[in-house]
Amino acid sequence: MKPIGYWLNRTDQALTAYMNDMLEEFGLTRIAWQVLNVIRDTPEAHDADVLSALAANADAATLTGAIDTVLADGWAHRPAPSRLDLTPAGQRRLAEVAVRVDAFRELSTSGISPDEYRTAVHVLERMTRNLETATATDR
Numbered sequence: 051m052k053p054i055g056y057w058l059n060r061t062d063q064a065l066t067a068y069m070n071d072m073l074e075e076f077g078l079t080r081i082a083w084q085v086l087n088v089i090r091d092t093p094e095a096h097d098a099d100v101l102s103a104l105a106a107n108a109d110a111a112t113l114t115g116a117i118d119t120v121l122a123d124g125w126a127h128r129p130a131p132s133r134l135d136l137t138p139a140g141q142r143r144l145a146e147v148a149v150r151v152d153a154f155r156e157l158s159t160s161g162i163s164p165d166e167y168r169t170a171v172h173v174l175e176r177m178t179r180n181l182e183t184a185t186a187t188d189r
Contacts, residue, residue: 077123081108082116095134
Protein backbone atom coordinates (compact mmCIF):
# COMPACT_ATOMS: atom_id res chain seq x y z
CA MET A 51 0.00 0.00 0.00
CA LYS A 52 1.32 3.45 -0.91
CA PRO A 53 1.59 5.91 2.01
CA ILE A 54 -0.96 8.66 2.56
CA GLY A 55 1.43 11.40 1.38
CA TYR A 56 1.65 9.73 -2.01
CA TRP A 57 -2.15 9.66 -2.37
CA LEU A 58 -2.54 13.23 -1.07
CA ASN A 59 -0.13 14.50 -3.72
CA ARG A 60 -1.66 12.42 -6.50
CA THR A 61 -5.18 13.48 -5.53
CA ASP A 62 -4.28 17.17 -5.42
CA GLN A 63 -2.52 16.93 -8.78
CA ALA A 64 -5.52 15.10 -10.30
CA LEU A 65 -8.00 17.61 -8.87
CA THR A 66 -5.96 20.55 -10.14
CA ALA A 67 -5.34 19.11 -13.61
CA TYR A 68 -8.99 18.16 -14.13
CA MET A 69 -10.32 21.47 -12.82
CA ASN A 70 -7.83 23.54 -14.83
CA ASP A 71 -8.87 21.70 -18.00
CA MET A 72 -12.56 22.05 -17.16
CA LEU A 73 -12.29 25.75 -16.26
CA GLU A 74 -10.09 26.70 -19.21
CA GLU A 75 -13.06 27.58 -21.42
CA PHE A 76 -14.08 30.15 -18.79
CA GLY A 77 -10.57 31.60 -18.67
CA LEU A 78 -10.08 30.32 -15.12
CA THR A 79 -7.75 28.06 -13.20
CA ARG A 80 -8.57 26.21 -10.00
CA ILE A 81 -6.86 28.98 -8.00
CA ALA A 82 -8.69 31.78 -9.83
CA TRP A 83 -11.98 29.95 -9.23
CA GLN A 84 -11.12 29.69 -5.53
CA VAL A 85 -10.35 33.42 -5.46
CA LEU A 86 -13.77 34.15 -6.95
CA ASN A 87 -15.44 32.00 -4.30
CA VAL A 88 -13.68 33.89 -1.49
CA ILE A 89 -14.76 37.20 -3.04
CA ARG A 90 -18.34 35.94 -3.39
CA ASP A 91 -18.50 34.54 0.14
CA THR A 92 -16.75 37.39 1.98
CA PRO A 93 -18.76 40.58 2.39
CA GLU A 94 -16.56 43.57 1.57
CA ALA A 95 -13.67 41.28 0.65
CA HIS A 96 -10.16 42.67 0.63
CA ASP A 97 -7.04 41.29 -1.03
CA ALA A 98 -5.85 40.27 2.45
CA ASP A 99 -9.00 38.13 2.91
CA VAL A 100 -8.19 36.21 -0.26
CA LEU A 101 -4.54 35.78 0.69
CA SER A 102 -5.46 34.58 4.17
CA ALA A 103 -8.27 32.24 3.11
CA LEU A 104 -6.20 30.57 0.40
CA ALA A 105 -2.74 30.62 1.99
CA ALA A 106 -2.69 26.82 2.18
CA ASN A 107 -3.57 26.55 -1.52
CA ALA A 108 -0.95 28.80 -3.12
CA ASP A 109 1.75 31.33 -2.38
CA ALA A 110 1.05 35.06 -2.25
CA ALA A 111 2.46 35.72 -5.74
CA THR A 112 0.20 33.08 -7.31
CA LEU A 113 -2.85 34.39 -5.44
CA THR A 114 -2.06 38.00 -6.37
CA GLY A 115 -1.74 36.90 -10.00
CA ALA A 116 -5.11 35.16 -9.80
CA ILE A 117 -6.68 38.31 -8.33
CA ASP A 118 -5.21 40.33 -11.20
CA THR A 119 -6.61 37.82 -13.69
CA VAL A 120 -10.18 37.90 -12.35
CA LEU A 121 -10.04 41.70 -12.32
CA ALA A 122 -8.65 41.94 -15.86
CA ASP A 123 -11.18 39.42 -17.19
CA GLY A 124 -14.16 41.28 -15.73
CA TRP A 125 -15.14 38.70 -13.11
CA ALA A 126 -14.47 41.15 -10.30
CA HIS A 127 -13.84 44.84 -9.76
CA ARG A 128 -12.53 47.15 -7.06
CA PRO A 129 -15.30 49.25 -5.50
CA ALA A 130 -12.58 50.81 -3.29
CA PRO A 131 -8.79 50.43 -3.00
CA SER A 132 -7.81 46.85 -2.03
CA ARG A 133 -11.52 45.86 -1.95
CA LEU A 134 -12.87 43.18 -4.24
CA ASP A 135 -16.39 42.45 -5.41
CA LEU A 136 -17.87 40.36 -8.20
CA THR A 137 -19.22 42.20 -11.18
CA PRO A 138 -22.80 41.39 -12.24
CA ALA A 139 -21.34 39.52 -15.23
CA GLY A 140 -18.94 37.74 -12.89
CA GLN A 141 -21.84 36.61 -10.72
CA ARG A 142 -23.67 35.21 -13.75
CA ARG A 143 -20.56 33.52 -15.13
CA LEU A 144 -19.71 32.05 -11.72
CA ALA A 145 -23.20 30.49 -11.62
CA GLU A 146 -22.46 28.86 -14.99
CA VAL A 147 -19.16 27.55 -13.65
CA ALA A 148 -20.97 26.12 -10.60
CA VAL A 149 -22.89 23.71 -12.85
CA ARG A 150 -19.59 22.31 -14.13
CA VAL A 151 -18.07 22.19 -10.66
CA ASP A 152 -21.07 20.25 -9.36
CA ALA A 153 -20.58 17.67 -12.13
CA PHE A 154 -16.86 17.54 -11.29
CA ARG A 155 -17.66 16.89 -7.64
CA GLU A 156 -20.01 14.05 -8.58
CA LEU A 157 -17.35 12.50 -10.79
CA SER A 158 -14.59 12.85 -8.20
CA THR A 159 -16.67 11.27 -5.44
CA SER A 160 -18.23 8.52 -7.56
CA GLY A 161 -18.47 5.33 -5.53
CA ILE A 162 -17.72 7.18 -2.27
CA SER A 163 -20.55 7.42 0.22
CA PRO A 164 -21.19 10.70 2.06
CA ASP A 165 -20.07 8.97 5.29
CA GLU A 166 -16.82 7.82 3.67
CA TYR A 167 -16.17 11.32 2.36
CA ARG A 168 -16.80 12.89 5.79
CA THR A 169 -14.56 10.31 7.44
CA ALA A 170 -11.74 11.01 4.99
CA VAL A 171 -11.99 14.76 5.58
CA HIS A 172 -12.12 14.32 9.37
CA VAL A 173 -9.06 12.04 9.33
CA LEU A 174 -7.08 14.53 7.23
CA GLU A 175 -8.14 17.40 9.52
CA ARG A 176 -6.96 15.48 12.57
CA MET A 177 -3.65 14.55 10.96
CA THR A 178 -3.09 18.19 10.02
CA ARG A 179 -3.90 19.45 13.51
CA ASN A 180 -1.67 16.78 15.07
CA LEU A 181 1.27 17.94 12.98
CA GLU A 182 0.57 21.67 13.21
CA THR A 183 0.30 21.59 16.99
CA ALA A 184 3.28 19.32 17.59
CA THR A 185 6.10 20.95 19.52
CA ALA A 186 9.81 20.45 19.02
CA THR A 187 9.81 18.07 22.02
CA ASP A 188 7.23 15.88 20.25
CA ARG A 189 9.63 15.27 17.36
